[in-house]
Amino acid sequence: MNKQIILLPGDGVGKEIMESAKVVLNAVASEFGHRFTFHQHAIGGEAIDAYDTPLPEDTVKACKGADAILLGAVGGPKWDALPAAKRPEKGLLGIRKQLGLFANLRPIKGFNSMLHASPLKEEVIAGSDILIIRELTSGLYFGEPRERRENGNAVVDTLYYHRSEMERIIEKAFESARLRDNHVTSVDKANVLESSRMWREIVEETGKKYPDVKVDHMLVDAAAMKLITQPNYFDVIVTENLFGDILSDEASVLTGSLGMLPSASLRSDGLGLYEPVHGSAPDIAGLGIANPVGMILSAAMMLRYSFQMEEEAAEIERAVNDCLDQGYHTADLSSNGGMKVGTKEMTAAIVDSL
Amino acid sequence: MNKQIILLPGDGVGKEIMESAKVVLNAVASEFGHRFTFHQHAIGGEAIDAYDTPLPEDTVKACKGADAILLGAVGGPKWDALPAAKRPEKGLLGIRKQLGLFANLRPIKGFNSMLHASPLKEEVIAGSDILIIRELTSGLYFGEPRERRENGNAVVDTLYYHRSEMERIIEKAFESARLRDNHVTSVDKANVLESSRMWREIVEETGKKYPDVKVDHMLVDAAAMKLITQPNYFDVIVTENLFGDILSDEASVLTGSLGMLPSASLRSDGLGLYEPVHGSAPDIAGLGIANPVGMILSAAMMLRYSFQMEEEAAEIERAVNDCLDQGYHTADLSSNGGMKVGTKEMTAAIVDSL
Ligand SMILES: CC(C)[C@H](C(=O)O)[C@@H](O)C(=O)O
Ligand SMILES: CC(C)[C@H](C(=O)O)[C@@H](O)C(=O)O
Numbered sequence: 001m002n003k004q005i006i007l008l009p010g011d012g013v014g015k016e017i018m019e020s021a022k023v024v025l026n027a028v029a030s031e032f033g034h035r036f037t038f039h040q041h042a043i044g045g046e047a048i049d050a051y052d053t054p055l056p057e058d059t060v061k062a063c064k065g066a067d068a069i070l071l072g073a074v075g076g077p078k079w080d081a082l083p084a085a086k087r088p089e090k091g092l093l094g095i096r097k098q099l100g101l102f103a104n105l106r107p108i109k110g111f112n113s114m115l116h117a118s119p120l121k122e123e124v125i126a127g128s129d130i131l132i133i134r135e136l137t138s139g140l141y142f143g144e145p146r147e148r149r150e151n152g153n154a155v156v157d158t159l160y161y162h163r164s165e166m167e168r169i170i171e172k173a174f175e176s177a178r179l180r181d182n183h184v185t186s187v188d189k190a191n192v193l194e195s196s197r198m199w200r201e202i203v204e205e206t207g208k209k210y211p212d213v214k215v216d217h218m219l220v221d222a223a224a225m226k227l228i229t230q231p232n233y234f235d236v237i238v239t240e241n242l243f244g245d246i247l248s249d250e251a252s253v254l255t256g257s258l259g260m261l262p263s264a265s266l267r268s269d270g271l272g273l274y275e276p277v278h279g280s281a282p283d284i285a286g287l288g289i290a291n292p293v294g295m296i297l298s299a300a301m302m303l304r305y306s307f308q309m310e311e312e313a314a315e316i317e318r319a320v321n322d323c324l325d326q327g328y329h330t331a332d333l334s335s336n337g338g339m340k341v342g343t344k345e346m347t348a349a350i351v352d353s354l
Numbered sequence: 355m356n357k358q359i360i361l362l363p364g365d366g367v368g369k370e371i372m373e374s375a376k377v378v379l380n381a382v383a384s385e386f387g388h389r390f391t392f393h394q395h396a397i398g399g400e401a402i403d404a405y406d407t408p409l410p411e412d413t414v415k416a417c418k419g420a421d422a423i424l425l426g427a428v429g430g431p432k433w434d435a436l437p438a439a440k441r442p443e444k445g446l447l448g449i450r451k452q453l454g455l456f457a458n459l460r461p462i463k464g465f466n467s468m469l470h471a472s473p474l475k476e477e478v479i480a481g482s483d484i485l486i487i488r489e490l491t492s493g494l495y496f497g498e499p500r501e502r503r504e505n506g507n508a509v510v511d512t513l514y515y516h517r518s519e520m521e522r523i524i525e526k527a528f529e530s531a532r533l534r535d536n537h538v539t540s541v542d543k544a545n546v547l548e549s550s551r552m553w554r555e556i557v558e559e560t561g562k563k564y565p566d567v568k569v570d571h572m573l574v575d576a577a578a579m580k581l582i583t584q585p586n587y588f589d590v591i592v593t594e595n596l597f598g599d600i601l602s603d604e605a606s607v608l609t610g611s612l613g614m615l616p617s618a619s620l621r622s623d624g625l626g627l628y629e630p631v632h633g634s635a636p637d638i639a640g641l642g643i644a645n646p647v648g649m650i651l652s653a654a655m656m657l658r659y660s661f662q663m664e665e666e667a668a669e670i671e672r673a674v675n676d677c678l679d680q681g682y683h684t685a686d687l688s689s690n691g692g693m694k695v696g697t698k699e700m701t702a703a704i705v706d707s708l
Contacts, residue, residue: 084544084545084551087545089545089546093546118475119474119475119478119582119583120473120474120475120582121472121473121474121475124473140494140513140546140547141546143510146547146548147548148548148552150516152517153516153517153518154514154515154516154517155514155515155517155548155549155552156497156512156513156514156548156549157512157513157547157548157549158510158511158512158513159494159510159511159512159513160508160509160510161508161509162504162507162508163506163507163508163509164507189596189599190438191438191441191443192443192447192494192495193494193500193511194500194501194502194509194510194511195509195510195511197438198502198509220599220600221599221600221602221603221604222603224578224600224601224603224604225603225604225606225607225612228473228474228582228604228607228608229473229607242543243600245543245574245575246574246575246578246597246600247578248575249575249576249578249579250575250578250579250582250604252579253579253582253583254582258579
């Protein structure tokens with residue numbers, strides 16, 4: 001198959017890890033007889049520097065015509081003082097919204113070889129395997145009005161959801177649960193928010209179509225606790241945009257390997273944007289020591305979700321696991337012995353293992 | 355001193371632990387020559403059962419005339435199916451709002467004798483001592499409109515803040531930091547929310563009046579991570595209502611002793627409502643095994659914050675610590691040996707140690 005892939009390396013370590021993804025994808029292409037064509041575009045801080053906007057029209061256009069998008073990371077102290085509308089993150093919010101990438105999928109699974117690096121006790125974290133599904137294009141992030149009022153003495157943001165926006169993400173959660181352990185935990189704040197009460201109703205309605213999937217409702221504050229005290233309680237977690245932002249970042253540190261976590265942002269027709277969970281890490285940018293695993297596993301998610309290449313995706317995941325089991329690790333991971341390597345060596349080890 | 359204290363035992367274990375608070379307060383009163391007069395009123399589920407409302411007018415009136423309020427816990431499965439406006443939690447939200455208790459203070463400090471029960475590795479949690487200050491009477495919890503729209507096909511909630519509501523809670527944080535380690539971490543989502551940008555401005559302005567206090571800003575998602583990876587980074591955390599709800603519950607499980615954590619909800623003139631962080635625990639209600647420490651330490655906070663009885667408060671805290679060090683613990687705490695006791699025995703041990 002011939003696929004057009006847009007690369008948005010972005011800022012900080014984004015460029016280095018994007019190289020790794022390309023190398024791995026090229027190896028997969030030749031092994032499986034595919035053709036991946038890469039087109040690189042600007043986003044975030046680098047786009048601000050070059051085009052005075054975090055999301056050039058050209059980038060959006062290219063993404064709209066692509067089969068899938070890989071993103072490195074955006075942001076850095078260089079652009080922190082800019083007004084909100086011009087900040088690198090606006091590029092990220094803009095591309096999600098303009099492409100309609102409403103479903104953010106974040107698998108969180110401990111690598112056995114890395115659990116010793118978890119802040120949690122090994123008996124607490126062992127065996128956890130969570131898929132967090134976050135609504136990504138609505139809610140408090142985008143609702144209007146969002147403005148100063150009363151001569152600048154007050155302020156409002158608006159949490160708006162249309163029923164259809166809730167329905168499609170909740171459907172996604174039930175479908176995903178069927179491919180896993182048939183358990184959906186829906187997170188809301190239904191004891192306070194009207195939007196959460198509507199959310200809960202829709203989860204109940206949708207659940208009727210999936211009698212094989214067990215559903216439970218959990219308040220967001222209780223979920224923030226249970227992720228820490230009993231992470232292996234969860235299978236699929238589904239929640240709205242802001243709760244998903246907080247809980248997925250919370251969950252991302254549980255396994256001790258933030259640099260290894262991938263994510264996918266999808267719309268219904270298969271177009272997706274794939275990016276590692278970690279940020280641009282400006283402090284180590286350019287040193288060649290960034291952990292490429294989160295980016296490489298994001299590329300694997302792309303093969304699975306946008307290209308239906310399950311075998312190829314699983315092959316990358318196996319190769320990554322093997323390398324970790326062999327003790328290869330980058331500087332961000334304290335390891336019990338093993339081989340500390342740079343971005344390129346880690347990538348080469350994964351390619352060798354393919 | 356003669357103080358009028360309203361007792362709102364509420365539901366579940368609330369009644370049992372409230373008894374413990376009374377016993378301890380009476381012991382303190384006779385030791386230090388004070389007089390505490392207790393007046394008990396209904397709230398939550400018990401109020402729904404008796405008066406068909408979670409917050410009877412009579413309760414509000416009594417609280418308004420009191421020197422301080424102690425609350426046990428509200429809620430339980432019995433009332434879960436009621437419509438939102440009639441649920442036990444409405445009693446809690448209502449009393450906070452009607453009394454103007456805008457400042458929620460939640461100290462989180464590990465008891466050395468209990469750190470083994472933490473889900474975190476001991477080297478991660480050791481030494482942490484955090485005060486979370488949450489705004490409690492505004493934001494997404496109370497903003498209008500909050501309603502269904504478009505023939506029931508859409509929904510909004512509103513995050514509203516007035517400048518003065520932000521100013522007073524942020525002041526509180528700086529003042530509190532001066533009594534501790536002079537470090538305020540302000541948590542917001544300023545890269546997305548207009549309300550957070552205003553919040554950040556006010557933190558900056560207020561900070562100028564406290565040059566001796568170090569301030570930093572942290573995004574809520576980053577804070578949710580750092581609480582787990584490096585809890586001892588924090589001294590005072592200040593944040594708005596919803597973020598505070600999530601982060602304070604997240605933080606409450608870090609030390610492994612949720613049943614021991616107190617909280618205070620204050621307004622500027624010293625009136626305060628004090629309650630343990632844990633809930634009504636309907637599964638163990640009436641069994642005489644509930645942990646009274648969170649409630650007793652809440653009573654200590656009352657002495658400190660509403661009655662300026664610092665010595666008396668410290669004396670209760672010392673007695674609790676001594677009992678824990680001696681190995682006394684309730685059933686919720688797995689312990690390395692020690693004496694497992696019920697609510698009354700635990701209370702008696704603390705009183706003996708006074
Ligand atoms: C950069 C920021 C706007 C973004 C978000 O909050 O969605 C980020 O935290 C994320 O989770 O991808
Ligand atoms: C019961 C609920 C409304 C309440 C809140 O969210 O404020 C509770 O979670 C708390 O934190 O005291």
